[in-house]
Amino acid sequence: MINRDSLSDGAFLNSFKEALGDEWWSEERIEASMQDMLARRPPNQPVWVFAYGSLIWNPVFHFVESQPGRLPGWRRSFCIRLRAGRGSPEHPGRMMSLVAGGHTDGLALRLDEYTLEPELRMVWRREMVGGAYQPAWAPVQLEDGRCVEAIIFTANPDSPMHETDDSVETVAPLIATAHGVLGSNREYVRLLDAALKHYDIHDDYIQALAQRLEQLAPQADRTQVGSKTRVNTAGA
Template identity: 45%
Template sequence: MLTRQAIKSGAYLENFESLSSLWPLERIEASLSETMQARPADTEGVWIFAYGSLMWNPMVEVERRSVATLHEWHRSFCLRMLVGRGAPDMPGRMLALEPGGHTQGVALKLPQSAVDEELRVVWIREMVLGSYKPTWAPLTLADGTETHAIAFVADNEHEQFEADSSVATVAPLIGSASGKFGTNAEYLFRLRDSLSECGLQDAYVAALVDAILLASTRAEGGPSGNND
């Protein structure tokens, strides 16, 4: 599992050195600065919206955690993945957000005393290839509080972006891809489990899980739903 130490030591970035799209630290830090300059004036504190692996492995210090709904965006496995949980000869798909609808996940409020350090960890993790556009999006917490959170949405002009993120196209890719961080299917099943632990469901995620399990059953082997 990815660790905070791997990010702080630089070991995490080394996993992507073979890719021409790797962002240097200077560019990652510039993206962070630009995003913070665009912070809505009425936003109290800094919230990060976790909709994928940040749900179960945030790796940052958190002052408050809440189930939340992000408005105007929905989950989409729309980014081609060549490292991590994929490979050049067997690419997987990485999760992002695309415009429209809403997404339920977890909002993470960073402590003001450590916000700069914690944001830097998040930025190195998420912006290593520049595949996302960090965006301030409207958010409603479980208690009804409305605010804005930073959401890492897909950059549809990036070379990793794939327009077709349908279940029929994506499921076979996720079902077969793997890399240094594990299998792509493990990620999907962990996402399903994390949503369930929060009392949440995502029809798109559920459909992908069903498609992969069906394919596995037909092949009499393959990825299972048990993972760490």
């Protein structure tokens, strides 16, 4: 489960070590990445994190301001092969990121300067487990008219986990049957779809994916039941 305790004591990070192998990032490497981003921080500006996925409904880290915002030039994409968390090596799913094109509506979350590093460390330990993301500073247009520089996490095309085909027809069958220690991949999309609707955010890609998963649900459920039956029979 992703919570403050599991991120603080290393349990979340270590739970990925075996599944990711050489792609797993150590605490030292994660810390170095975070400090590099802070060194490139826009001068005299607060630190915002742009939430476009699970950070919307389960941010975990503490922040002092939340504003709806639009990130131009990037769109949501299920382009990361998921072998842990909500997937497994036997049944990999897909994790969401950002790729170039269009725009993304989400939430901009501003961190408190007095607790900046420990709270940002929560974000880094969560997002940079396997190096599939590339953190960057990018302009985000807030709903109240302000334009701020925020930290975004985009897809790393050099990651071994990166997939170029993120079409709904390709990723939906994978997501429909993938599950891991954090739950099912399908549940992630359901939670994302619900969170976007809650904030009145429309995303054609996510809406189409959620609808396709609903269509695949009966078939996926039968597949999972059959798989469990075979496992139980083999172990009897």
